[in-house]
Amino acid sequence: MTEDRTRVSILGATGSIGASTLSVLAYNPEDFEVVSLIAQRNVERLAQIARQTHAALAVVADERQFADLKDRLWGSGVEVAAGRDAVTEAAAREADVVVSAITGYAGLRPTLAAAGTGANLALANKEAMVAAGGLVRQALDQSGGQLIPVDSEHAALFQAVWGQERSAITQLILTASGGPFRSWSKAKIEAATAAQALKHPNWDMGAKVTIDSASMMNKGLELIEAQQIFDVDHERLDVIVHPQSVVHSLVAYNDGGQIAQLGVPDMQTPIAAALRWPRRTRTPVPPLDLAQYGSLTFEPPDRERFPCLPLAEAAMREGGAAPIMLNAANEVAVGAFLDGAFTFGGIPRVVEAVLSQGSGAGQGLATSGKGAPLSLEEITAIDAESRARAQAIVAAMS
Numbered sequence: 383m384t385e386d387r388t389r390v391s392i393l394g395a396t397g398s399i400g401a402s403t404l405s406v407l408a409y410n411p412e413d414f415e416v417v418s419l420i421a422q423r424n425v426e427r428l429a430q431i432a433r434q435t436h437a438a439l440a441v442v443a444d445e446r447q448f449a450d451l452k453d454r455l456w457g458s459g460v461e462v463a464a465g466r467d468a469v470t471e472a473a474a475r476e477a478d479v480v481v482s483a484i485t486g487y488a489g490l491r492p493t494l495a496a497a498g499t500g501a502n503l504a505l506a507n508k509e510a511m512v513a514a515g516g517l518v519r520q521a522l523d524q525s526g527g528q529l530i531p532v533d534s535e536h537a538a539l540f541q542a543v544w545g546q547e548r549s550a551i552t553q554l555i556l557t558a559s560g561g562p563f564r565s566w567s568k569a570k571i572e573a574a575t576a577a578q579a580l581k582h583p584n585w586d587m588g589a590k591v592t593i594d595s596a597s598m599m600n601k602g603l604e605l606i607e608a609q610q611i612f613d614v615d616h617e618r619l620d621v622i623v624h625p626q627s628v629v630h631s632l633v634a635y636n637d638g639g640q641i642a643q644l645g646v647p648d649m650q651t652p653i654a655a656a657l658r659w660p661r662r663t664r665t666p667v668p669p670l671d672l673a674q675y676g677s678l679t680f681e682p683p684d685r686e687r688f689p690c691l692p693l694a695e696a697a698m699r700e701g702g703a704a705p706i707m708l709n710a711a712n713e714v715a716v717g718a719f720l721d722g723a724f725t726f727g728g729i730p731r732v733v734e735a736v737l738s739q740g741s742g743a744g745q746g747l748a749t750s751g752k753g754a755p756l757s758l759e760e761i762t763a764i765d766a767e768s769r770a771r772a773q774a775i776v777a778a779m780s
């Protein structure tokens with residue numbers, strides 16, 4: 383063991399970001415050791431990677447899988463646990479960096495637990511930041527941990543603002559691939575099926591984020607995520623569609639210049655940048671050959687064909703309860719869409735219907751992102767009420 387081995391925990395180790403993280407670790411076997419690996423229910427994969435990495439601890443959120451996980455790791459020396467509390471405890475185990483890559487709001491509590499330890503937070507779980515960015519930042523401020531974004535756009539922005547004069551920033555510009563429906567008509571998009579929406583042109587990702595990319599809700603969530611991470615006013619945030627996904631985002635400065643970060647679309651690159659920031663970590667990702675691309679193209683987003691983007695932008699402007707409601711309604715709508723409850727056009731309809739009912743549990747609590755952050759209890763209540771509303775709307779639609 384070398385002295386400067388970095389201790390890594392992975393929340394969501396069996397998913398797509400988990401796989402990319404493990405690939406970076408395997409490429410640099412002398413530089414890392416694995417503390418906690420966490421999954422929801424895929425114990426077969428969890429046990430396999432726990433053995434491969436000699437992890438200290440493997441935790442499955444679904445308690446019914448505990449016996450199976452224990453059997454699979456018998457004699458391996460890997461500590462085993464199950465259940466929600468065990469997940470939170472594992473996220474808080476002493477480590478140097480915690481990769482937060484559980485999908486959705488379910489990742490919030492473990493992310494907060496990790497943020498409270500003083501470890502660096504390599505954040506992929508955008509939904510936690512959308513619903514509770516203020517709390518995550520507060521926990522990091524108190525513990526001394528640093529947030530290092532993994533989402534490729536935010537990783538690009540993070541690198542493009544590093545060492546620069548913050549007051550000189552005029553705009554953060556997030557690039558969007560446009561997803562599989564970029565050139566489809568509005569009617570065709572509305573009638574699209576899950577199989578069609580799951581075919582992302584550039585990125586190989588988990589189902590939820592792939593559907594969000596197709597609806598451009600992903601870009602909307604990322605705008606709110608950027609607002610939370612970089613503490614900028616919504617007026618300074620913009621989106622540009624860039625189908626090749628080579629320019630991962632840009633920062634504009636008051637001298638007229640822009641700084642961008644480029645690379646082939648592979649999540650190993652932003653993950654590697656986050657693991658030991660500001661040190662770099664090697665990956666097997668091939669170098670970007672711009673001549674091979676020949677040309678890179680850009681176009682404005684079409685908010686009429688992709689109504690999830692303006693819904694998210696409106697929630698970002700409103701702040702307070704609205705982003706929590708947006709996220710909860712979207713998670714329910716995407717789940718229902720994947721279950722075949724309706725075609726693709728149903729997703730923005732559910733989200734819009736929930737948002738149009740007003741903030742309910744959040745009434746009077748909205749802070750426009752500027753005052754003290756909502757408490758975890760308040761956020762939990764708004765999230766639960768929004769999910770209930772969304773489920774009722776889904777039931778009425780199906």
Ligand SMILES: NC(=O)c1ccc[n+]([C@@H]2O[C@H](COP(=O)([O-])OP(=O)(O)OC[C@H]3O[C@@H](n4cnc5c(N)ncnc54)[C@H](OP(=O)(O)O)[C@@H]3O)[C@@H](O)[C@H]2O)c1
Nearest residue numbers: 394396397398399421422423424443484488506507587588
């Ligand atoms: N994939 C990408 O390229 C990408 C890029 C940027 C940002 N992100 C963000 O990163 C996050 C993860 O995305 P992904 O594509 O890696 O998702 P994914 O492939 O669906 O993986 C999700 C992971 O989270 C685990 N999980 C789900 N619910 C859990 C719970 N309640 N408790 C504990 N573990 C739970 C899953 O375990 P099981 O396998 O057992 O279900 C799995 O390990 C999302 O927020 C996404 O928006 C992803």
